[in-house]
Amino acid sequence: DGGIxxxxxxxxxxxxQNVTLSCEQNLNHDAMYWYRQDPGQGLRLIYYSQIVNDxxxxxxxxxxxxxxxxxxxxPLTVTSAQxxxxxxxxxxxxxxxxNGNTIYFGExxxxxxx
Amino acid sequence: xxxxxxLGSHVSVSxxxxxxxxxxxxxxxxxxxxxxxxxxxxxxxxxLKYTSAATLVKGINGFEAEFKKSETSFHLTKPSAHMSxxxxxxxxxxxxxxxxxxTFGTGTKLQVIP
Numbered sequence: 001d002g003g004i005x006x007x008x009x010x011x012x013x014x015x016x017q018n019v020t021l022s023c024e025q026n027l028n029h030d031a032m033y034w035y036r037q038d039p040g041q042g043l044r045l046i047y048y049s050q051i052v053n054d055x056x057x058x059x060x061x062x063x064x065x066x067x068x069x070x071x072x073x074x075p076l077t078v079t080s081a082q083x084x085x086x087x088x089x090x091x092x093x094x095x096x097x098x099n100g101n102t103i104y105f106g107e108x109x110x111x112x113x114x
Numbered sequence: 115x116x117x118x119x120x121l122g123s124h125v126s127v128s129x130x131x132x133x134x135x136x137x138x139x140x141x142x143x144x145x146x147x148x149x150x151x152x153x154x155x156x157x158x159x160x161x162l163k164y165t166s167a168a169t170l171v172k173g174i175n176g177f178e179a180e181f182k183k184s185e186t187s188f189h190l191t192k193p194s195a196h197m198s199x200x201x202x203x204x205x206x207x208x209x210x211x212x213x214x215x216x217t218f219g220t221g222t223k224l225q226v227i228p
Contacts (some may be wrong), residue, residue: 004157035218040123042204042220043158058215090157100146100165100208103216105157 002027004106006091012114013078013085021076021109023091030096032074033103036060037088046089049074050096078111086113116141118207120219128227133177133192135222137205140186147188148206148216149179158204164188175199200226 004025013019025032031050035043045058049068063082068074074093078085091106121136139145146165150158162173169181175198179190190203205219 040220043218045215048215092157100163102148102160102163105150105159107157108155110155 004091004093004104006089006106006109008109009107010110010112012112014114016080018077018079019111021078021089021091021111023074023076023106024072025074025091025093025104025106026072027093027104028071029093029104030071031094032068033092033094034058034064034066034074034076035090035092037090037108043090046076085111087111116145116207116209116215116217118205118217118219120203120205120222122222123220124223124225126225126227127195129197130194133190133195133199133224135190135203135205135224137179137188137190137219138186139188139205139207141207141209143209146208147179147181148208149173149177149188149190150204150206150218151175152202152204152221154201161190161203195224195226197226197228200224 007022033048034046044060046064047066049055065077089109092103094103095101117140119138148163149161151161152158161177162171164171164181172178177192202221202223204221208216
């Protein structure tokens with residue numbers, strides 16, 4: 001079945017460590033996104049990519065980095081510069097752009113700082 | 115600029131009662147509007163979307179929403195709540211014309227009381 005796979009589902013990070021969340025899609029979508037979800041705050045856009053080898057910062061990009069070397073993959077690295085990384089992270093994809101096109105979501109990854 | 119406001123972070127209804135979740139939007143251009151549902155520890159799933167074809171939009175699981183331009187609203191309704199409807203619901207807006215960011219509301223948690 002087509003869909004978006006995020007891994008791992010649960011991840012623990014020590015202070016000062018970088019961690020990478022994986023996101024793979026087989027929907028043949030050009031656009032991919034990373035959102036952060038905190039209780040009571042809805043979803044906030046971290047980074048998005050409309051095409052391979054290109055990506056743009058969202059509203060809360062500080063402390064995060066991404067790459068888009070393949071159409072299917074959009075990994076997110078949470079760096080040590082992100083001071084409050086504990087959250088639920090959602091990867092998503094859509095047909096090019098979001099001009100009325102549905103955004104499809106993965107199952108999410110929980111990141112906890114220990 | 116665009117935004118959505120979801121009135122009520124928590125809504126409780128009895129099983130079999132009407133479900134009404136409120137969403138008001140702000141957009142300087144004709145909007146596209148979405149309702150998503152999120153079950154605990156999962157990603158978001160599209161319930162329905164408005165893309166200007168018809169003001170009354172029917173979605174999955176018996177939900178529907180009506181676009182009212184004069185009231186800048188896109189409220190979600192279901193005639194009879196079921197226990198399985200207990201989840202968090204997000205309203206989202208994007209503007210027409212090229213790539214536009216999708217803005218999500220802060221969510222409404224629906225509790226269904228047996």
